[in-house]
Amino acid sequence: MFEDGLIFLNELFLERLNYVIYVVLLLIGLHAMIAKNNFIKKLIGMSIFQTAIILFYVSIGVKEGATIPIYLPEHDPHGEQAYATGGPEALTVEQVTSYANPLPHVLMLTAIVVGVATLGLALALCQKIYQGYGTVEEDELMAKLEKEDASSRKPKTHPAGKSSSKPEVSSRAKRSGTNSVGKTTAPQAKKSSGARKTKAPVKKATRKSDQKKGDSK
Amino acid sequence: MKNTSLIPVVLVGFLLFYASTDFPEWGDPQSPASSSPVSSHFIAKTGVDTEVPNMVTAVLADYRGFDTMLETVVVFIAGMAVLAILRNFSRKKPVKRGHEVSVEPDLIVTNTVRLVVPVIQIFSFYVLAHGHVSPGGGFQGGVLMGASFILIALSWDLERALTRFPINRCMVVAALGILLYAGIGVLSMALGGEFLDYAELEKVLPVSREMARYHAMLGVEIGVGFTVTAIMFALYANLSSRGRLEGGL
Numbered sequence: 001m002f003e004d005g006l007i008f009l010n011e012l013f014l015e016r017l018n019y020v021i022y023v024v025l026l027l028i029g030l031h032a033m034i035a036k037n038n039f040i041k042k043l044i045g046m047s048i049f050q051t052a053i054i055l056f057y058v059s060i061g062v063k064e065g066a067t068i069p070i071y072l073p074e075h076d077p078h079g080e081q082a083y084a085t086g087g088p089e090a091l092t093v094e095q096v097t098s099y100a101n102p103l104p105h106v107l108m109l110t111a112i113v114v115g116v117a118t119l120g121l122a123l124a125l126c127q128k129i130y131q132g133y134g135t136v137e138e139d140e141l142m143a144k145l146e147k148e149d150a151s152s153r154k155p156k157t158h159p160a161g162k163s164s165s166k167p168e169v170s171s172r173a174k175r176s177g178t179n180s181v182g183k184t185t186a187p188q189a190k191k192s193s194g195a196r197k198t199k200a201p202v203k204k205a206t207r208k209s210d211q212k213k214g215d216s217k
Numbered sequence: 218m219k220n221t222s223l224i225p226v227v228l229v230g231f232l233l234f235y236a237s238t239d240f241p242e243w244g245d246p247q248s249p250a251s252s253s254p255v256s257s258h259f260i261a262k263t264g265v266d267t268e269v270p271n272m273v274t275a276v277l278a279d280y281r282g283f284d285t286m287l288e289t290v291v292v293f294i295a296g297m298a299v300l301a302i303l304r305n306f307s308r309k310k311p312v313k314r315g316h317e318v319s320v321e322p323d324l325i326v327t328n329t330v331r332l333v334v335p336v337i338q339i340f341s342f343y344v345l346a347h348g349h350v351s352p353g354g355g356f357q358g359g360v361l362m363g364a365s366f367i368l369i370a371l372s373w374d375l376e377r378a379l380t381r382f383p384i385n386r387c388m389v390v391a392a393l394g395i396l397l398y399a400g401i402g403v404l405s406m407a408l409g410g411e412f413l414d415y416a417e418l419e420k421v422l423p424v425s426r427e428m429a430r431y432h433a434m435l436g437v438e439i440g441v442g443f444t445v446t447a448i449m450f451a452l453y454a455n456l457s458s459r460g461r462l463e464g465g466l
Binding site for chain 2: 008015016017018019020023026027030031034035059060061062063064065066068069070071075076077078082087088089090091092093095096097099101102103104105106109110112113114116117118120121123124125127128131
């Protein structure tokens with residue numbers, strides 16, 4: 001039992017140290033993305049996560065006793081050897097093992113640049129959120145959004161809510177209609193027209209609040 | 218709250234550590250990635266197919282040409298999106314904050330940058346054009362070129378960099394890069410091949426089929442370099458000035 005564990009640790013930390021490093025980096029990034037409250041810190045976590053993946057790929061491309069994936073002078077398609085034999089020749093199996101795997105490098109090359117572009121996009125979104133709400137802390141932002149939702153509901157006497165589904169809205173409107181019946185003793189026939197009327201202002205109000213989100217502050 | 222987030226982290230960590238003992242050892246020549254027919258084919262045949270000594274460039278621009286083209290489009294779209302999110306056309310003067318002070322650009326910094334920027338730009342051309350025979354290529358050269366403009370913006374101010382590379386020209390250059398890339402693909406299609414089948418360009422270039430691929434790759438890399446240069450600078454210019462394109466950091 002103890003020896004098995006020792007072999008496991010030996011395999012993990014001596015022969016596969018690259019995987020340990022990438023897993024640790026990946027976990028740091030994952031934890032930052034989940035637990036941190038600040039959007040910028042979340043983005044830093046995302047970058048660390050990305051770096052872990054890049055490290056994983058590049059470390060897989062390593063080959064013992066191999067050189068970088070650029071042809072040595074003796075295999076160079078424009079080298080003296082190629083001229084002597086009248087053009088480059090395909091490499092043999094032994095020669096192939098002397099070059100590192102080019103594929104992970106290619107994949108990560110594009111991933112790095114696209115990662116920078118997406119990071120820039122995410123930072124732009126963060127900046128816009130900060131312009132709109134004055135904070136990039138998740139809990140403060142959520143509190144402000146809740147407040148705004150509540151204040152957009154207040155001006156109307158009836159419970160406007162979010163007007164998500166049709167039957168819900170009509171039932172709410174009916175309820176408000178009955179309330180108004182109790183107060184003003186309006187005729188029953190106006191109920192349905194009231195239901196129709198109340199729907200439109202609700203939508204307008206939510207739209208206005210949406211616009212305010214973008215413009216104000 | 219913070220402790221509950223540890224649960225998925227620990228779970229994922231346990232699974233990944235548990236799985237990593239099944240992965241190949243460090244530098245194992247017999248690992249699945251190294252012994253796969255795909256990478257063996259790339260290593261063995263790149264010289265014969267394209268006469269490009271740098272396999273990474275050949276795989277990037279030729280064998281995986283579609284992938285690289287659409288990655289470039291992703292970079293372009295990200296730049297456009299940042300512009301759309303942040304662009305602020307209002308003529309109002311931005312409110313000055315407490316920590317902002319207006320100082321003349323430092324003499325030592327600006328003179329150093331004056332010396333360094335041309336070297337960076339020439340080096341970026343070298344990296345871009347020499348990407349076939351040494352480490353380099355369109356992405357790296359483009360990033361270097363964009364960095365030189367960012368350096369100007371950092372040492373003087375954003376206006377100075379924008380007079381050299383206006384944001385409208387940025388977008389034109391970025392679109393031009395993708396157009397160049399796709400144009401080479403369409404041209405090879407018009408000459409009877411498939412999209413991005415560069416070998417067909419031998420009909421318009423005075424070279425062999427292999428060397429046609431070699432030269433088309435250079436054109437494609439230049440297209441990538443254009444797009445990356447412009448988008449890197451556009452990202453910086455927009456992010457540092459909150460879309461106003463003045464003042465900046």
